Amino acid sequence: MGSAGVKSAKRGARKTVGEAAASEDEVFILQFRVWLKDVNPMVWRRIQVASTMTLREFHGVLQVATGWEGIHLYQFIIYTARYGSWETGARSPAMTLGELKLRKGSRFLYEYDLNIPWEHEIRLEERQSVKPGAHYPACTGGDGDCPQEDCGGPEAWIWRQDNAFGYETMDDLEITTEFLQEVAETKSLAVLDDPDRAEELRAALDRLKERASWLGNRFERRKTNERLQQGEHLNLMHQQM
Incomplete structure (x- = not known):
């Protein structure tokens, strides 16, 4: 969001975070921890996004933060409902994270490449106020390199x-x-x-x-945040052909 401050951050949430409309008073920051399941050593990321971000854009953020290339179908499984790629028959991912009414500690799944799914467990750690001068979305922590695309799944x-x-x-x-x-x-x-x-x-x-x-895509937090600030997640939220 840059140095324009809280007011411009809230007013610009629709532009920088995307497709959802929300009043200024409704904008807050959600901090998630993401684990890639069934792999060793552990692959995890901590990311911060605005509550006005849609699930479609959140998918793009997860692609950038984890290190995927956005070439496969995806879906979120939240409260037994599925949101994601229309080819899967899932609900539209146009819903915002704020509309999900997640509580601290809430967990849900994000699946990528549904032929041999890569399952990511996502947990809401914190709900915070927008910090003046901060850039969102942001990756604030993580470890572990992203597996190679189309390598055949976790095993x-x-x-x-x-x-x-x-x-x-x-x-x-x-x-x-x-x-x-x-x-x-x-x-x-x-x-x-x-x-x-x-x-x-x-x-x-x-x-x-x-x-x-075979060692995968190396995780570097600085480069990940550079890609997010450049808006690469807005490209990867659409399937890359």
């Missing part, structure tokens, strides 16, 4: 993490180290003149590069 993600530094990785690192050591000792790339050695090195590097992608 496949855990398998990839376990195997990213397995025995095969150690073998490929040994091949690469031996090559670098030989180049350093001979001060020559003549080893690449041997087609078998060159192919062995290329294959090892390709496998290492592939396994590096």
Whole structure:
């Protein structure tokens, strides 16, 4: 919201947070903690959003904060009701967070990629006043890297993490180290003149590069907030094709 202050923040809530109309007196900040379920190590985020934000925009914020790319369908499950992508038959996500009348400690689910759902548990931690000069939405905490899109769900993600530094990785690192050591000792790339050695090195590097992608998208809170301030969530709230 920037330095324009509380008054402009409240007056501009419809512009910056989006689709919902609300009077100035109704605007407040909701602080949520979000967990990605069934993964280890834990992936979690703490985010602050205005009560006038719609569930559709909240979906966009969750995409940015967690590290997803917005390419799949989604739904919220709140009080047994479903809100989300129209293709799922869920209710419209145009409802605002304030209209849900959530209480401190209230929990609900957010599912992304409904073929093999990534389930996020969301809990309302605090309801706060708008702080002058603060930017909303904001990510105020978190840890854990976002899984790779289309990796096959939580079980496949855990398998990839376990195997990213397995025995095969150690073998490929040994091949690469031996090559670098030989180049350093001979001060020559003549080893690449041997087609078998060159192919062995290329294959090892390709496998290492592939396994590096298994580690997911690194979480950096500063960059996450930069993306939110730039309004990237307003793009990701729509499915990316």
